Amino acid sequence: MRVGFTDLTPAHETRARSFVARLAAATGARAEIGRAPMEVQLGLLEDGELDLVVGEFRPDTPWASTVTIVEPLETYSVGSRVFELAPAAAYGENRWIALVEREVRDSRAERRR
């Protein structure tokens, strides 16, 4: 499983790593994680070079028109703006997106407990 992280804060990187580990356990795949700026990672995702990108998006991000931004792992604010730490997958990979959505929801539910 090829995963790309964008420039995440240390706290968000920890959260993203734990989510990727969870996803790897659910799929039985080994995760290979790389780091690069958002523009690069989402380009690789679109080209099919990555299976998943975890990044920080605004809820109305324009990237939503080129990739599928899945539900957020966490929501946080910077000043008056809201951001989401969320995984993104390529458009139309419906089975994969459904699995990622399920794991995001389960992971959020576990953290709430």
Place this chain on the structure above:
Amino acid sequence: MSEGQGHPQAIRVDMKAACRLEWWNIFWTITYVAALGLAMGGSQAMRTAWIEDILGLIPPVAFLIAERYERRASNRRFHYGYDRVNGLGFFVSAVALAAVGLLLLMDAVTSLAMREHVTVGTTRIFGHDVWLGWFMLAAQAYACIPPFIIGRKELKLATRLRDKLLHTDALMNKANWQTGVAGFLGVALLGFGFWWADAVAAAIISASIILDGWRALKVAIAELNDGVPHELEGGHRAKDARAIDRALKARFPGARVLLRETGRYIRAEVVGAEPPRGFDPDDLEIEGLDSRWRLDSVAFRP
């Protein structure tokens, strides 16, 4: 009828029934447009079917507006009354239909050419992840039922009333439930991983919209251009028009008979004959003319 007020007695009951049916049509269309709007997500086939269903509101609204005008008597500005308002509404519906169909077809072809994949995700309900496609399929299935029933009822009334707008609406309802089935298959195949199915379904739906619009446009232009009355379907000269033509030629041998359609009525002109003293078209024997009210007037040009 043009110079009098209200519809001819012979069609009043049917006109009332048609108005009632069109109000029901608007009500049911709004319900399934809302259902599709809530469920469509990123599916292009569903978006196309949704837009087609919204456009489906134009003919019933145009019919109800035209019906109100048609009932009015002639006045100083409109000596021949408002019989043509129906045809005008029909023309507007036809243009809107054809134009939107073309735009949607372009959209679908672009999606196919760009190999755009559609995402249909899931939602969590009572702890279970449910594929959003199920909601789309349910909404699409529901959207097929009202147009199927209403369209069949409209077709019978449109034939009796010789109403092109009502007839277009019936055809549009037919197209709506058929495209509903196409949209349903598009989403279902998407669920099986066929990414192209959604755009192909959208293209098929768009083509059906264009075809509806083109057919309606041809009939609307013919009427607005004083064309000879034609049957609602098939493009043949109307049986009523043939009967009037025969009767007038028999009564005025050697004269030319010109016919044109104004809304649901036929107006005849006899060229090369003097009007007989006290001539009343209502007294003319016309064999084969089932709906006598169709003949509005006979004019003479000696």
